[in-house]
Amino acid sequence: MMKTDVTVIGGGPAGLAAALKAAEKADVMLLERNKELGGILPQCIHDGFGNFIFKKMLTGPEYAQHYIDKIKKSNIKVKTETTVLEIDTNKNIIATNSIDGIMEIQAESIILAMGCRERTRSQILVPGTRPAGIYTAGTAQRLINIDGVMPGEKIVILGSGDVGLIMARRFTLEGAKVEGVYEIMPRPSGLTRNVVQCLDDYGIPLHLSHTVTSIKGKKRVEGVTVTKVDESMKPVKETEMFIPCDCLILAVGLIPENELSKQINIIMDERTKGATVNERMETSVPGIFACGNVVHVYDLVDDVTITAEIAGKNAAQYVKEKPETTEEIQVVAGDNIGYVVPQIINNRDLDSVTLYFRVQREKKDASIVVLDGKKQVFEKKERIVKPPEMIKITLSKKTLTALTKNELRIDVRCRK
Amino acid sequence: MNDDVTCISCPLGCRIHVEKKGDRITVVGHMCKKGEEYAIQEVKDPRRVLTTTVKIEGGRQCLLPVRSEKQIPKDLVKKCVIELSKIGIKAPIKCGDLVYKNILETGANIIATRDVESVEKK
């Protein structure tokens, strides 16, 4: 039986930042299932990371390297190629690797930082055969950038999530031909920057309101049928078109990976598919924290780092002193809001609380308002709000201390 | 010369129309100063940071991720990637190490973006 104050599960950007922060005040053990630390960052070789924290555009590996170097200098116990099999509410962890075998770890506090996984073909029910040459965008990214193999040379990309857009460029630069990106929604799901720099720069067409309705090929992909969809997202049969290709890349979304969280019946948010957390990034099970994409899928790694540090700090604090929960303010996703994180504020006596959320529909000249009961306590104007772009607002100490009700509601309204 | 540019300065993503007649550049469709500057730059001299991988010999990884230290002309990105596909580099490598000097006379150096240990060193 090993003992630590804080055990962090997952060594991606969230786990790294949380572990480092917690290590300032506590003994920390970091468990990572891969060979190396950094999670998905080492395969994200493109730039665009760290603008917020480092005030410069770093690549994924550089961003990871910064934290990995710090971890190396710290006294955090790192175990790579280690998979957690079980956790319980008493913070007992069972993990396995080839060196220690089956490990039992008793922690005072656990930080869940398992990240997310990609949605697959089955989850969107693409019909057809099951040949070689169908990959999710993240897997293709790993294969090309880390493992050094090319999944195909004539590529169709289904879904315009950011990883898909980035892979369109990456495939092109590696000499493959990207026939097009097909998105079922009437708008791209990735960031505008990626649409411009990954598709427009290389003349790769983006077909909105289109989806893949069949995959052809017995051994390897021989082509796909793409079809336009109507307003209710139903394919319009007459618009079917066959596109010969040898590879289909799926960029149809990410889902927080919460298999472990579910073992201990943590309260989940159906909308984020992650755990419900409070302002300290603590889940419904006291002493179990969560951060990064396991809570909800972020746009920017910088925000992952920032919230992970909150989790790390509070997990270490929890080891010293279990805080008493005196109140519970529910943060409610109101008009035109898909979800809000954190979902709960337990303590108003803070310098500030940052709320992260996504809108459901694009709106120009929007006004983000926060309501304490019927009273408006915060307003922020935005020229435009879009579902792919996460919005964050920070409530100040003054606003927080003035709250009177146990429900805080966020609405996005139209100013005109 | 005419050009349409999608601005990436903010989520608004304005479609900005740029017209170039001799030295005179007119910009239409932007909502802010940033947008105007971005559009003019995109038309006059579009630049990008180059990121790709380079083959490694004797490393614990088979590929090294690299980037250009500064932005290079957009049109040269593909050529530079092809140029970099020809070379191989020996491990060990430290993040920030110089991989290729002044690639295709752009004035930009290519640097490693991570550490890679050599195979022997465990």
Place this chain on the structure above:
Amino acid sequence: MNDKGIRKNIEKIILKKKFENVAVKVENKVVYLTGKVNSYDAFLDLGLRIGKKKNVEGVVNNLEYPNKERKEKKKGSASKIGKADVVIVGGGVIGSSIARELSKYKLRVILVEKASDVACGTTKANNAMVHTGIGENMGTLKQKLCVKGQQMFEKISDELNVPYKQNGMWIITTKDSLAKMKLPSFISDFIAKRIIPMIVLRRGKKLGITMNLTKRRELLKREPNITKKVLAGIYSPTYGITCPYLFTIALAENAMENGVEVMLNTEVVDIVTKESKVESVVTTKGIIDANFVINAAGLYTDEIAGMAGAREYTIHPKKGATLIFDKKANEYINHSMSMLRFPRTKHYKGGGAMTTIDGNIQWGPTISETPDKEDTTVTTEDIEKMFESYSPLLEDFPEKLVITYFSGLRACTFTEDFIIKSSKKIKGFVHAAGIQSPGLTAAPAIAEMTISLLKNEGLKLEAKNNFDPYNKKKIVTRDLSNEEKKKLIEKNPQYGEIVCRCEQVTKGEVVDAIHSKIPALSIDAIKRRTRAGMGRCQGGFCLPNIVKILAQETDIPIEKILKNEGGSDLFIGRAKCLLEDKYDEN
């Protein structure tokens, strides 16, 4: 009835149904059709009508229809492999069962399989139910062998150390069971609630199958998520589940352990006969001299029989699609359930919400005809059909939790029963054909029957005294306790390293699969043996890991790794391979 009488009857059908360019020949109660029809549907229609006729033992349907695919004849290799006593064509569950059965005797037996692994055809996409036989028509060979096979299944599974569970099944009727008949509801409900269960129970009694009628209230208690429209339930406790490929692999490996030679990637291209007797089998790897051939080639049994001049049936593939759900939905039902519907339609022949041996819920299989023996597409219609057919079984089932879907092809003949018999034309040639559901269940009984046919054909059977029926248990770490895992990892650290996180498969298990008796040399072959890649991420995480292990453990370069068969390369080359062509452009 003699051949002449059969022919008369059939000519009547042809005349009545206005088939103009069709000629009939009847020989030994086998009907041979030649000529032309204007569609595949017409080809099927006539074949099935004739197949249903009494006394018809086989239909060889050589009718031409538009867009009929022509196959190019493959070339064999002239090299000599040697003399075998028996050659088995096909490494599915039937061929492998027969191989194991034959390995009990002092014989040289060679099993040839064109794929790179056993269980790669119809067997692979089976829905794994070990049926009781209640669903088959009385008096058919299918029913007889199914009932017998089921009784043998547990013992064989134990010997081979493969999972088998008698998990039971509900046969239910609901308010929708007779919806198509458009009867007043009090009548249809009465029939569904009282009459149908009575018929089923009576049939069960006749066959010696234990079945218990369960009242609606009790049923709802035992299966709280079952549809509220349910009227009656019959519980069939002996219904079993296996894993079709693990079972088949184990059969083949046990046969090998007992001396059978298994030749993979070996396709039969010709069967040489002399004076109506089997002489040799020509394959893509060489010629095997043998006087006895067992045709267990599944979808291709008609073609193999044709090579020997023993074509006595034609296969018309029927596709079956299945949906598999995430483990998260496992708790939703306690037992498999199938809803009875009348009349049975072309596309609905039972199936239901079944549990797999690993606990996942599966829906299916559907049924539809296809002219293509390799058409394993799952179409939009198949998916819609599955939701339409099986969704009404359960209340609020989390349908979004689909993790995968696939389809397979059943090797049906027009007489729609198993054809297990010696050729009437060619001595030494034994058919194990027309194997559709419940072929998996019946496999052990089919094997026994085939051996007795061989004996009748003149094969000398002398029992070995060193036949070993047992397979060693393969290590499956997720089934072990933490204490057992600890001990195991101490001995071999590879069992500590998880490579597939969804199914918790360790590197050790993958390495075992690669180096097993029938080596798993493709991603799918490893998947079938270890479950790596079968979980909710469908290989997104483990694929790169498995690829690397496979390359390390064999001499296959990483970029040449296959998904399954030759040509299914996962990659087109190393990174940068496409840029080399562009050097000149610079």
